[in-house]
Amino acid sequence: MTEATTAHPRRLIINAFLSGAASHLSPGQWRNPEDRGNTGFVDLAYWSDLARTVENAKFDAIFFADSLGVPDSVGGTPDYALRHASQTPNIDPLPVVAALIGQTSRLGFGLTASTTYERPFSLARRFTALDHLSGGRIGWNIVTSILDSAAKNFGLDKQIPHDERYDRGQDFLDATYKLWEGSWEDGALVRDVDSEMFVDPSKVHRINHEGKYFHVAGPLSSPPSDQRTPVLFQAGASPRGVRFAAENAEVVFTNGDTDGRVRTLVANTRAHAASAGRDPGSLKFVMPLAVITGSTDAEAREKYQYVRNYASETTAVAMLSGWTGHDWTHHDLDAPIVEVATDAQRSILPGLAGAHGEPPKTLREAARNIALGGRRGLVVGGPASTARELVGIANRTGVDGFNLFHITSPGTYKDFADHVIPVLQEQGHVWPDYPSGTLRERLMGTGSSRIAPDHRARRLAQSVVTSR
Amino acid sequence: MTEATTAHPRRLIINAFLSGAASHLSPGQWRNPEDRGNTGFVDLAYWSDLARTVENAKFDAIFFADSLGVPDSVGGTPDYALRHASQTPNIDPLPVVAALIGQTSRLGFGLTASTTYERPFSLARRFTALDHLSGGRIGWNIVTSILDSAAKNFGLDKQIPHDERYDRGQDFLDATYKLWEGSWEDGALVRDVDSEMFVDPSKVHRINHEGKYFHVAGPLSSPPSDQRTPVLFQAGASPRGVRFAAENAEVVFTNGDTDGRVRTLVANTRAHAASAGRDPGSLKFVMPLAVITGSTDAEAREKYQYVRNYASETTAVAMLSGWTGHDWTHHDLDAPIVEVATDAQRSILPGLAGAHGEPPKTLREAARNIALGGRRGLVVGGPASTARELVGIANRTGVDGFNLFHITSPGTYKDFADHVIPVLQEQGHVWPDYPSGTLRERLMGTGSSRIAPDHRARRLAQSVVTSR
Numbered sequence: 027m028t029e030a031t032t033a034h035p036r037r038l039i040i041n042a043f044l045s046g047a048a049s050h051l052s053p054g055q056w057r058n059p060e061d062r063g064n065t066g067f068v069d070l071a072y073w074s075d076l077a078r079t080v081e082n083a084k085f086d087a088i089f090f091a092d093s094l095g096v097p098d099s100v101g102g103t104p105d106y107a108l109r110h111a112s113q114t115p116n117i118d119p120l121p122v123v124a125a126l127i128g129q130t131s132r133l134g135f136g137l138t139a140s141t142t143y144e145r146p147f148s149l150a151r152r153f154t155a156l157d158h159l160s161g162g163r164i165g166w167n168i169v170t171s172i173l174d175s176a177a178k179n180f181g182l183d184k185q186i187p188h189d190e191r192y193d194r195g196q197d198f199l200d201a202t203y204k205l206w207e208g209s210w211e212d213g214a215l216v217r218d219v220d221s222e223m224f225v226d227p228s229k230v231h232r233i234n235h236e237g238k239y240f241h242v243a244g245p246l247s248s249p250p251s252d253q254r255t256p257v258l259f260q261a262g263a264s265p266r267g268v269r270f271a272a273e274n275a276e277v278v279f280t281n282g283d284t285d286g287r288v289r290t291l292v293a294n295t296r297a298h299a300a301s302a303g304r305d306p307g308s309l310k311f312v313m314p315l316a317v318i319t320g321s322t323d324a325e326a327r328e329k330y331q332y333v334r335n336y337a338s339e340t341t342a343v344a345m346l347s348g349w350t351g352h353d354w355t356h357h358d359l360d361a362p363i364v365e366v367a368t369d370a371q372r373s374i375l376p377g378l379a380g381a382h383g384e385p386p387k388t389l390r391e392a393a394r395n396i397a398l399g400g401r402r403g404l405v406v407g408g409p410a411s412t413a414r415e416l417v418g419i420a421n422r423t424g425v426d427g428f429n430l431f432h433i434t435s436p437g438t439y440k441d442f443a444d445h446v447i448p449v450l451q452e453q454g455h456v457w458p459d460y461p462s463g464t465l466r467e468r469l470m471g472t473g474s475s476r477i478a479p480d481h482r483a484r485r486l487a488q489s490v491v492t493s494r
Numbered sequence: 495m496t497e498a499t500t501a502h503p504r505r506l507i508i509n510a511f512l513s514g515a516a517s518h519l520s521p522g523q524w525r526n527p528e529d530r531g532n533t534g535f536v537d538l539a540y541w542s543d544l545a546r547t548v549e550n551a552k553f554d555a556i557f558f559a560d561s562l563g564v565p566d567s568v569g570g571t572p573d574y575a576l577r578h579a580s581q582t583p584n585i586d587p588l589p590v591v592a593a594l595i596g597q598t599s600r601l602g603f604g605l606t607a608s609t610t611y612e613r614p615f616s617l618a619r620r621f622t623a624l625d626h627l628s629g630g631r632i633g634w635n636i637v638t639s640i641l642d643s644a645a646k647n648f649g650l651d652k653q654i655p656h657d658e659r660y661d662r663g664q665d666f667l668d669a670t671y672k673l674w675e676g677s678w679e680d681g682a683l684v685r686d687v688d689s690e691m692f693v694d695p696s697k698v699h700r701i702n703h704e705g706k707y708f709h710v711a712g713p714l715s716s717p718p719s720d721q722r723t724p725v726l727f728q729a730g731a732s733p734r735g736v737r738f739a740a741e742n743a744e745v746v747f748t749n750g751d752t753d754g755r756v757r758t759l760v761a762n763t764r765a766h767a768a769s770a771g772r773d774p775g776s777l778k779f780v781m782p783l784a785v786i787t788g789s790t791d792a793e794a795r796e797k798y799q800y801v802r803n804y805a806s807e808t809t810a811v812a813m814l815s816g817w818t819g820h821d822w823t824h825h826d827l828d829a830p831i832v833e834v835a836t837d838a839q840r841s842i843l844p845g846l847a848g849a850h851g852e853p854p855k856t857l858r859e860a861a862r863n864i865a866l867g868g869r870r871g872l873v874v875g876g877p878a879s880t881a882r883e884l885v886g887i888a889n890r891t892g893v894d895g896f897n898l899f900h901i902t903s904p905g906t907y908k909d910f911a912d913h914v915i916p917v918l919q920e921q922g923h924v925w926p927d928y929p930s931g932t933l934r935e936r937l938m939g940t941g942s943s944r945i946a947p948d949h950r951a952r953r954l955a956q957s958v959v960t961s962r
Contacts, residue, residue: 046623048692057687064685064692068626068717070596094615096715104713105695115683115693117623117716118616124592125627128538143616147562147647148586155514155585158536159593178711179615215583217532219525222808224516224532225583227573243646245572247564248585249536340690 035454036420039277039312039427039469040447041136042080042439045091047116051316051431053345053397054338056111063435064111073122074129076436083443084457086469087134087165088126089259089429090119094143095175097348100355104175112344120152127160134465136165136259141195143171143180146240149198150205157251162464162475165257168274170195174351189266197237199274203483204233206255208490209245225249233490255477257466263291272298273482277310277469280425283403288313288423304480310469311425315416316399316433319445323408329441330398330406333433337397339390346396359390398433413449503922504888507745507780507895507937508915509604510548510907513559515584519784519899521813521865522806524579531903532579541590542597544904551911552925554937555602555633556594557727557897558587562611563643565816568823572643580812588620595628602933604633604727609663611639611648614708617666618673625719630932630943633725636742638663642819657734665705667742671951672701674723676958677713693717701958723945725934731759740766741950745778745937748893751871756781756891772948778937779893783884784872784901787913791876797909798866798874801901805865807858814864827858866901881917 048064049056056064066072080088096104096114107114123135137156139149157164170191171177177185186194214229233244261279262271271278272295280295282288296306318333320326339359347354357366366389386392398404405415416428432438450456461468464475477483516532517524524532534540548556564572564582575582591603605624607617625632638659639645645653654662682697701712729747730739739746740763748763750756764774786801788794807827815822825834834857854860866872873883884896900906918924929936932943945951 056685056692057690068719070627073627074596094619094715095711096713103695104698104700108693108695108698109691111692114715115717117626118620119623121588121592121595121620121623121627124589125595127589127593128542128596143613145611145613145648148611151562152586152589155587155589158585159538159541159589175711178709180613181709217524222525222806223577224524224579225576227571227576230572230576232572241646241649243563243643245564247562247582249583251536338690 036417037426037457037471038416038420038450038455039310040085040450040456041087041089041312041427041429042076042085043089043091043314043429043431044076044435045093045113045116046119046122047113049111049341050091050113051314051400052337052433053110053112053341055333055336055434057338058333058336058434060437061434063432068117070125073126076439077126077130077133079436079439079443081130081133083439083447084460085133086427087136087465089136089165089167090123090138091167092116092119092138092169093173093176094140094171095173095177095179097173097344098175099347099351100344100353106344106355107348110338110341110344112341112348123164124156124159127156127163132163132460134163134165134257134468135160136167136257138167138169140169140171141198142186142191143176144198146198146201147205147242147244147246150202150246151248153256154206154246154248154251157253157256158248162252162466164253165259165277165465167259167261167279168195168199169261172351173348188264192266192270194239195270196273197239200237200482200486201233201235201240201242203255203486204235204490205242205244205246206250207477207483207487209233210250211491215249231490252475253464253466253477255483257469258477262295268295269298271295272304272309273302275309276466276477276481277312279429280311280313280423285419285422288425292424302482305478308470308478308480310427312427312429313419313423313425314400314431315405315419315428316431317405317412317438317442317446318433319407319409319412319441321408321445323411326406326408326412330404334398337394339393339397342393342396343389346393354389357389359393360388363388363392400431409445409449412446413453413455416446416450417453417455504885505894505925505939506884506888506918506923507778508553508918508924509555509557509780509895509897510544510553511557511559511782511897511899512544512903513561513581513584514587514590515581517579517809518559518581519782519868520805520901521578521580521809523801523804523902525806526801526804526902528905529902531900536585538593541594544907545594545598545601547904547907547911549598549601551907551915552928553601554895555604555933557604557633557635558591558606559635560584560587560606560637561641561644562608562639563641563645563647565641565812566643567815567819568812568821574812574823575816578806578809578812580809580816591632592624592627595624595631600631600928602631602633602725602936603628604635604725606635606637608637608639609666610654610659611644612666614666614669614703615673615710615712615714618670618714619716621724622674622714622716622719625721625724626716630720630934632721633727633745633933635727635729635747636663636667637729640819641816656732660734660738662707663738664741665707668705668950668954669701669703669708669710671723671954672703672958673710673712673714674718675945675951675955677701678718679959683717699958720943721932721934721945723951725937726945730763736763737766739763740772740777741770743777744934744945744949745780747897748779748781748891753887753890756893760892770950773946776938776946776948778895780895780897781887781891781893782868782899783887783896784867784899785880785906785910785914786872786874786901787880787909788876789913791879794874794876794880798872802866805862807861807865810861810864811857814861822857825857827861828856831856831860868899877913877917880914881921881923884914884918885921885923
């Protein structure tokens, strides 16, 4: 957590942070002729090219965000979000990940799936299939979903209340943990011709999960994959969310508008993990970040000026409205921010940090920041200064790496691969080639494909086996 | 429907009929060293090899069956099914299909998904993604699911009653039809930089589906794929099932132990389709069939004798128990069948036809038939006689083609590709190469990727657009 001055440089996790959308976190860039994502998001050729680009650069994983409805916080209709391509339209990233398994050989994949709208048995079985087919390269980003528009696509009038979503999510997870870790013992699939035994049934168990929200008998109908439980990603920031992440996540997405706030969130989550009986040092933290780079600082600044022309404040306001569930389009964009937003609203307002960390004075400034760099701000620089900044952020905040989102795709990733990766490799912050093993082995560096023995999943598994 | 004696040979649809299981419809063959499926079912390399084999032979599609639980009709536990690999273990075929999209370029995929355990919005979105990524090569095999063991994995004590499953299924379908056909008009995705309009919101509509079982607001968050609605496959045999198929299916799986029963089912389904306002001639029918072939009739017969050594009656009895929900292992296998089974039981007993159509006298004989050839029986012969038999079955029953299941995989498909396909190509019953177009255009031959205008899906779409 302190300055890295040792002989072992801090290893940085580097993920590409995408979604199945025409436009993810760079509102307005669909108008930029350099962006291929806004046409390619429905095409396998686009995704394959992108995946190979980041695999050639030895990224840890592509990480797919997702949402299950068109945001309708502006005016109560999907019109505004659709018109401005505010994280919509999009396609389901699960088939994208599955299709990319065969287009890559070592790259990991993190896939968002919702405990509020999926079902435990089918999710567990689907992730097991993905993990088998990929040879252990799959992670699950556990979300409880935040859009009212998604709730309306699943038979609800509005969302389940926040904390109850997490209670339900925990029950969901517990069922999947039992299916993945408890229903099949090692060595159950014997294929013994002499005794006419394909699976040894004494090593396969019903889970008989009877939670408050989910009842699942089991067993899982698939044999376990190398990782069994996929690598668990989660982004909890609320008090209940932090507790949920501390209890379940192996890799935590942290976000915050200042280094100090990120550092606090990391420390806070680790403390809760310790309370839950886990080794707090075993949790990894990654932070979203956008990087604009080139062969020199000057070239990077030129690129920044160029993409600024396409950044859309209008769309950023739509995104803000979707994230906060409040329609910001009715506010005066140029009035001082303290006049247009209540304290509570400002506390949930992302986009409070600009490219250089200064807080915005108006809603328009906040929107401008969201439009280029999101909540945390943007890194703009040549190879050496970008690498220095990334290592600096990691040292100051305690994060283990970055979810790099793009301004244009695949341009942002190609630039990062061409200019920054070689420097990070030379400095030993990222690997020159993938080490062997599953995604979990690579991320955790523990030499084991299995989730850690002190994780709740393993304890629940024990209860399944002993109660048979 | 009559003898094909015209200058235009009857085109035959040829699909490979698989599941994600270690063993699908050839119980016991996991003990046969020639079978690769029982080890390969979790490996992408196995699936890729298989997909390329059938694509090189210009098969229409790979068709994936599925089930959502380990059968437990024997003794109320999953033990027997697991031990004997009775259609279990298996993996979710959806990720398999998605992974194979990039390993193939023209082959179609039919994918089973359950209206009882999936949810309409996420299913519609997932199939839209698959159809986009594959360039319109996706079909959906609509099932309502039949295993009590599956129900117990989804919070139920036992299955929803048969006819109610279909009512629920229709409501599910209606919601997806509206999402696929009604929520996005053609040309909604405009990408117009000048007017800052990515999607024209006046052409995207909520569906506000409020059925008895499902409420879905919409719109679909994905733009429509080439086919919009995937090609709809369904296998309805009960009175309610036939009505459901007639109202919804574009391709109907028919099964029956005699040519006459298949012919009746085809005619009956067409009659119901006409009552539902559809062109009865627009429905296609395919029948499951197993073929053992070689370069000569004698070689085929030798292969039949060889695989007989591995066919497992014990496992067939387990499969029978799973399909019928009745534990047949307690019955005397060698007593005359009229003594061990009631009339009602016999009416649902598959496996009543042997290799040459003779009815079984005992349960053991029925099991032996199931173990090699399923309900319909097996075709054993060299290239010419097999081709003649396939065309003969099609002429006698009115089916348009076959879902070929395997005895060993990929061996059965390689044999068919090597020996039978060339003869069928020469005779003009199958194409020498894929015509251009989507799966629907190829199957229906109508020159349109869209579901037919007289289909319920299009009528419901109209109601969405006009009610906005």
